[in-house]
Amino acid sequence: MDTVHPPTTSPHPAGTEHLRADVAVVGAGVIGLATAWELRRRGCSVVVVDPDPGAGASRAAAGMLAPVSEVQHQQDALVPLMRASAAAYPGFVAGLEAAAGASVGHRATETLVCAADPADRQALADLRELQLRHGMEVEALPVRAARALEPALSPRLAGAFRIPGDHQVDPRRLVAALLAALTAQDPPEGAPAGAGPARIVHDRVTALRHGPSGAVTGVRLSRGGMVSAGGTLLAPGAALAAIDALPSGARPPLRPVHGDILRARLPDGAPELLGRTVRGLVHGVPVYLVPRADRTFVIGATSREDDLAGASAGGVFRLLRDAQALVPGTADLELTEVLARARPGTPDDVPCLGPVRDPDGTPVPGLVLSTGYFRHGVLLTPLAARLAAQLLAGEPGPDPAADAELLTATDPQRFATPSPTPRSPR
Numbered sequence: 001m002d003t004v005h006p007p008t009t010s011p012h013p014a015g016t017e018h019l020r021a022d023v024a025v026v027g028a029g030v031i032g033l034a035t036a037w038e039l040r041r042r043g044c045s046v047v048v049v050d051p052d053p054g055a056g057a058s059r060a061a062a063g064m065l066a067p068v069s070e071v072q073h074q075q076d077a078l079v080p081l082m083r084a085s086a087a088a089y090p091g092f093v094a095g096l097e098a099a100a101g102a103s104v105g106h107r108a109t110e111t112l113v114c115a116a117d118p119a120d121r122q123a124l125a126d127l128r129e130l131q132l133r134h135g136m137e138v139e140a141l142p143v144r145a146a147r148a149l150e151p152a153l154s155p156r157l158a159g160a161f162r163i164p165g166d167h168q169v170d171p172r173r174l175v176a177a178l179l180a181a182l183t184a185q186d187p188p189e190g191a192p193a194g195a196g197p198a199r200i201v202h203d204r205v206t207a208l209r210h211g212p213s214g215a216v217t218g219v220r221l222s223r224g225g226m227v228s229a230g231g232t233l234l235a236p237g238a239a240l241a242a243i244d245a246l247p248s249g250a251r252p253p254l255r256p257v258h259g260d261i262l263r264a265r266l267p268d269g270a271p272e273l274l275g276r277t278v279r280g281l282v283h284g285v286p287v288y289l290v291p292r293a294d295r296t297f298v299i300g301a302t303s304r305e306d307d308l309a310g311a312s313a314g315g316v317f318r319l320l321r322d323a324q325a326l327v328p329g330t331a332d333l334e335l336t337e338v339l340a341r342a343r344p345g346t347p348d349d350v351p352c353l354g355p356v357r358d359p360d361g362t363p364v365p366g367l368v369l370s371t372g373y374f375r376h377g378v379l380l381t382p383l384a385a386r387l388a389a390q391l392l393a394g395e396p397g398p399d400p401a402a403d404a405e406l407l408t409a410t411d412p413q414r415f416a417t418p419s420p421t422p423r424s425p426r
Contacts, residue, residue, distance in 0.1 A: 018225060018228065019226070021045040021047040021199070021228075022044040022231060023039050023044050023045070023046050023231040023232070023393075024046075024047050024218050025049070025232075025233045025235065026233065026234050026243070027233075027239070028048050028053030028200065029050075029056050029057060029175075030171060030174055031370055031373060031380075031381060032048060033053070033178035033179065035370065036182055036198055037096065037099075037188075037385065038386055038388075038389035039393060040181075040191065041095075041191050041195070042191070042395065043192035043195045044392070045195075045198075046182070046198040047198065047229065048198055048200050049221065050200075050202070050203075051203060054175035054176075054179070056237055056341060057341045057344075057377060058377065060340070060341035061377065062261065062290045063168050064111075064166065064167075064168050064277060064279075064290060065089055065166065066163075066279075067079075067136075067165070067166070068131055068136045068137070068163045069113060069163055069166050069279055070082060071127065071130060071131050071134065075349060078376070081350070081380055081410070084383050085379055085383035086165070088382035089106070090106075092381070092382035093169070096174075099180075100177035100184070102176065102177050102180060103173060103177075104169055104174045104177045105168075105169055105173045105174070106169045106170075107169075108167045109167065109277065109291075110166065110167075111167075111276060112141075112146055112149065112153070112278050112279070114278060114280035114326050116154075116158060116281060116322075117283060119283075119284065120158060120283065124159065128140065128161060137165055138162070139162040139163075140159070140160075141159075141160045141161060146160035149276065152327050152328070153278070153327060154328055156325075168290055174381075182197065204239075204242075206219075206221065206242075206244060207243060208246060209228070216232050216366040216367040217366065218232060231367075231368065232366055232367050233369075233388055233392060234250060234370065237342075237344045237371055237373075238342045238343070238344045240254060247357075248358070249356045249416070250356045252371070252412050253415050254344045254346060255305060257304070257305055257344075257345040257374060258304050258312075258341070259300065259302055259340060259341060259342075259343060259375075260300070260315035260319060261299070261339050261340070261341075262298070262299040262339075263296060263298055263335075263336050264297045264299060264335050265297070265333060265334050265336055266295040266333060267334055272295075273327065273330075274297075275291065276291070280322075282322035282325045282326065287299070287319060287322040289323055289327055299323050299330070315340075343375065344371050344372050344374065346374070346415070350372070350409060350410060351370070351373045351374075352369055353387060354369065354412050355367065357413055361413075368388055368391050370384055370388045387407060390403070
């Protein structure tokens with residue numbers, strides 16, 4: 001992609017400004033921001049558009065980097081994506097923290113997965129067989145051994161499993177670091193000298209802009225402004241449906257999956273409760289507790305497909321009840337936040353990442369889609385950002401064959417109904 005000057009504002013009246021950049025990024029969750037960061041590192045000028053950066057699903061996310069715990073039956077296509085992204089996280093974090101001058105709360109503490117009753121233990125043991133077939137490390141522990149690691153666990157547990165490779169990051173600190181790195185005046189290490197800061201526009205994208213040839217040439221904004229760009233990334237999560245002038249290939253079958261999530265803290269003077277992330281099943285229902293270094297906890301998360309925009313009272317009740325079944329000391333925490341957000345899900349729970357194509361298979365020039373991450377957005381951030389940035393910048397990755405395989409799994413057009421083949425006349 002040809003490099004143009006860093007984003008500038010042309011002399012239009014307030015509300016009708018015309019910005020220009022190499023790439024327009026629609027959506028400032030962790031996926032959009034990280035992709036913008038990867039583009040800036042490659043020397044591209046970037047404009048990021050979002051009415052409230054980081055306030056969507058990224059704000060509610062717990063930040064578990066759990067390529068092992070998140071394995072599920074009949075979702076084999078997700079496994080290579082999760083493993084590749086988890087492997088990229090240390091380098092991603094190191095580069096970002098150096099550029100932002102701030103921590104993202106990355107902790108390499110392991111995860112314990114616990115069973116509340118014998119049926120839960122059997123379900124987790126069955127899942128362990130699948131995880132082992134994928135070459136993952138999962139150790140079955142007696143309850144006594146698990147409680148030796150984490151004494152706050154309930155003595156009534158039916159079983160536990162230790163997963164040393166599942167870690168965590170703080171998504172709120174991750175968003176803050178990405179915004180700081182994107183807007184820093186100094187170019188990132190290794191970037192071209194002219195790689196200026198990104199422009200963050202607090203506005204809503206209403207439609208794509210198209211050139212005479214059908215290529216996407218940027219976006220239109222709700223206050224009358226526009227962004228002209230050679231490449232456009234659509235990463236607005238569940239807000240994709242509100243954008244007009246999208247090619248049909250850019251409208252995958254997304255569904256909003258709401259999640260209730262809680263935040264709590266240890267009272268002053270109280271002893272530490274947990275050092276590891278604790279996940280588990282309580283009578284078949286999943287729950288987790290993620291301890292932060294600042295003595296706070298994230299407790300989550302429900303998955304519901306209903307019309308409630310806010311938190312569900314029943315969901316909050318179940319989270320507190322089930323968290324206490326695994327860790328009774330949860331009852332002594334101070335509840336500080338109750339939150340719900342909609343996460344964009346796809347029919348197969350695999351994200352949609354790749355170039356957009358017309359129904360006849362022709363790529364729409366200048367347009368890349370990155371959405372549908374459901375529960376896996378934070379985990380998949382480094383991989384998704386790199387792949388999308390390579391597509392938009394027109395650069396191959398270090399292993400093009402491996403990247404092509406990953407992009408085949410995330411092809412946005414995989415849900416499209418093939419056009420019927422015309423029958424030959426008899």
